[in-house]
Amino acid sequence: MRCRIERRQSFDPVHGGRFRGHILRLLTLGLVICISQPGHAQSQSAPTVTIGSPNMTPPTVSLGQSLENWLTQSTMTGDWGGLRARLSQDGFNFRASYIGEYAYNFSGGKRIGGDYAQQLAIGMDVDMGKVADLTGGTFHVSFNVREGRSTSADFIGNKIAVQEIYGDGDNTRLAELSYDQFLFGKTLNVKAGFVVMGDDFARTALLCDFENDSFCAHANSLPTNSGWSDYPAGKWGARVRLNLPDDIYAETGVFEVNPTYAEHDNGFKLSLQGSTGALIPVEFGKTVSLGAGTLPGHYKIGGYYDTSDAPDVTNTKATFSGRYGGYVLIDQMVWSFEPGTDRGLIVVLDATVSDKRTAQMPTYYVAALVAQGLFAARPHDFIAIGYVRDTVNSNLISKENALLQAQGIENPALELxxxxxxxxxGLQVTPWMLLHPNVQYVGNPSAFTFKHVPDAWVFGFQTKLVF
Structure with a gap:
């Protein structure tokens, strides 16, 4: 998600702490209910009454039924007494979610300790076919609120945050204000406005089965090495996608590059002031179904060119006109636990290369295994294990080694x-609540600062709610 700004914004103990306290109380209540209701996975049928019966009595619903219905509905806030469904029928679809992430560094790093960060996302998608007879058109608006502190910044000292929702100004911001339109049936789709380009390029939602930002949901090298931006960092731009036969697509676009949007005080900035150029991505992809079990997979290859002037990675006084990069992204189910469902073992591979003249991370590799629904009784749970290797530009290492050798110091750790x-x-407690405990290992956390910081072990706990 990312184009992170490692800004140590203080956490508001009144507003942020109070909000977190409400969420924790809701989670506690939900867990108690879940434990006390062993049959919550199957919703109970509502009582039926024959209309017009002379002995008709109002249906009775027990407290247990009400709690079970709450636990099995698709969102925490439900249908709002039917209002949500009526609005959806009229074309107005509301969405909201909460993510809370705690990370505690219990070994290594700069010091022992942990931080909490949280995100509230609210938005609406308007079906313009229902609202204005513009069939195939959708208007999107999204807001995002982030607050908290970073365990990586405060306790570990590594570059990529162990909490993926930390950063991008750590503020309240407009994330998207855009319109997309299908043309020629579903063959062509055009999107334009204030958009999150990373929602359409180099993304896989599977990598958000991890709390560490080096996974979710893009390679962190893309925004680090260029003007690329991921959620919730919106930019002005447009994208065109062509859907071809055999589940193949091709897409490209043009997006503003403006580093000032990510600053803390610019959550609602819409002006072009501060723009440095334009980023032009291109991506080709294909969806496949392998073998007799029709195992699903997605294959993507893409690249970008950023027209902005960029400093030489070893000499900030020298600049290059433009920078570039490319990526390959694959997710493929290799074993189905239950044919015909999304339960299975999925391999995810992601690799990027960037302009070595200007990039801190010229190469970046991700390898992950996600077991979705490993247990038949828990079809929506997952187990995820992954590895990320982000390399330091060898030109930077050579420069630092030369400085150290001039002082008579050898530092082999710089080669890593x-x-x-x-x-x-991932425990899917209800359709709208996910609890995700995890353990993270951060090797060579000081690789990009050329210091000696011990490898870190981190306990993470992520909570996701859908309202």
Whole structure:
């Protein structure tokens, strides 16, 4: 998600702490209810009454039924007494979610300790076919609120945050204000406005089965090495996608590059002031079904060119006109636990290369295994284990080694990049509540600062709610 700004914004103990307290109380109540209701996975049929019966009595619903219905509905706030469904029929679809992430560094790093960060996302999608007879058109608006502190910044000292929702100004912001339109049936789709380009390029939602930002949901090298931006950092731009036969697509676009949007005080900035150029991505993709079990997979290859002037990675006084990069992204189910469902073992591979003249991370690799629905009784749970290797530009290492050797110091640790490993279990407590404990290992956390900081072990706990 990301184009992170490692800004140590103080957490508001009144507003942020109070909000977190409400969420924790809701989670506690939900867990107690879940434990006390062993049959919550199957919703109970509502009582039926024959209309017009002379002995008709109002249906009775027990407290247990009410709690069970709450636990099995698709969102925490339900249908709002039917209002949500009526609005959806009229074309107005509301969405909201909460993510809370705690990370505690219990070994290594700069010091022992942990931080909490949280995100509230609210938005609406308007079906313009229902509202204005513009068939195939959708208007999108999204807002995002982030607050908290970073365990990576405060306790570990590594570059890529162990809490993926930390950053991008740590503020309240407009994330999207856009319109997309299908043309020629579903063959062509055009989107334009204030958009999150990373929602359409180099993304896989599977990598958000991890809390560490080096996984979710894009390679962190893309925004680090260029003007690329991921959620919730919106930019002005447009994208065109062509859907071809055999589940193949091709897409491209043009997006503003403006580093000032990510600053803390610019959550609602819409002006072009501060623009440095334009980023032009291109992506090709294909959806496949392999073998007799029709195992699903998605294959993507893409690249970008950023027209902005960029400093030489070893000499900030020298600049290059433009920078570039490319990526390959694959997710493929290799074993189905239950044919015909999304339960299975999925392999995810992601690799990027960037302009070595200007990039801190010229190469970046992700390898992950996600077991969705490993247990038949828990079809929506997952187990995820992954590894990320982000390398330091060898030109930077050579420069630093030369400085150290001039002082008579040898530092072999400079030859390494930062390494991240995470393993976790996602417990889908209800359709709208996910609890995700995990353990993370951060190898060589000081790779990009050329210091000596011990490898870190981190306990993470992520909570996701859908309202």
């Amino acid at each position: 990049g930062e390494n991240n490993v995470e393993i976790g279990y």
